[in-house]
Amino acid sequence: MNERSTTTVAAVALAAVLGLTGCASAGAEPTPLPTPTVVDLSEVDVTDVDRNGVEYLSDRAALDAVLAGMDEAGPVTVTGSFQERPDEDGGGTRRVRIDLTGTQSRFRAEISAADATMTAVVTDGRAYVTGNAAFAEVLGVPEAAGGVVCLPSDDPRITTWAPSLSPSDLLESMVGEEAGVSLEPAVGPEDVTESVEFVIGAAGAPIGSLVVAATGPAVPLRLVAADTRGDADFSFVWGETDEVVVPEEAALPCA
Secondary structure (H helix, E strand, O other): OOOOOOOOOOOOOHHHHHOOOOOOOOOOOOOOOOOOOOOOHHHOOOOOOOEOOHHHOOHHHHHHHHHHHHHHHOOEEEEEEEEEOOEOOEOOOEEEEEEEEEOOOOEEEEEEEOOEEEEEEEEOOEEEEEEOHHHHHHHOOHHHEOOOEEEEOOOHHHHOOOOOOOHHHHHHHHHOHHHOOEEEEOOOHHHOOOEEEEEEEEOOEEEEEEEEEOEOOOOEEEEEEEEOOEEEEEEEEEOOOOOOOOOOOOOEOOO
8 A cells, every 4th residue: 555645536426427316515516527438327226316326336436436425525534554564675664543533624633653643733724733753853843842833734744644634645545546456346236235345456356345335425434455565444434523623822833
């Protein structure tokens, strides 16, 4: 599971194509989308208006629908970790642990990697960060060791922690095109209930699973994967979260 920053992708919402309800944000006009060629619409049950239709998708189309669902769903709490194993050239093994709560634009994240730990509150284009001495050394700002430092959220010293600071970027880094994996529903649409499990495959072999909500927004619920490069285990809980409080004092205030 390579840690890399990813770009925003265009989302494909199957529910919008099929005219199903329950997925569009209140008051927002849905963007017209082309009919997906990966779906045989004659096999789609359009009588269940609560379903989002993600079970009819696979690979990139499925991931795009999930990314769209994440944009629509609002607050989330993400907990879990991933580990990068040494490559053929050697290098150390490190496990990155993440506990993030909030929305894409306003959230609190606690991250540990090797001997560095940090807490970040990101909102309004600013990142308020603090951590231990190891984190302050990596950041290059001594005041961050036990004190709050305010930096632009697009500062390279902050973005170097991507995609750990974005649930959608984190998901795409692990099951997107650059990860070189496939996504296929584990069962047929007729057997799907409240959620659908997608088998994550690589080189023709299963390496994990992604569980996605089949009703409402097509949001991820659980991601588990492991291969020779590393492993990952994350849970996603959607809905109300604790208020994200911005620190009132900073050892290094915002510019």
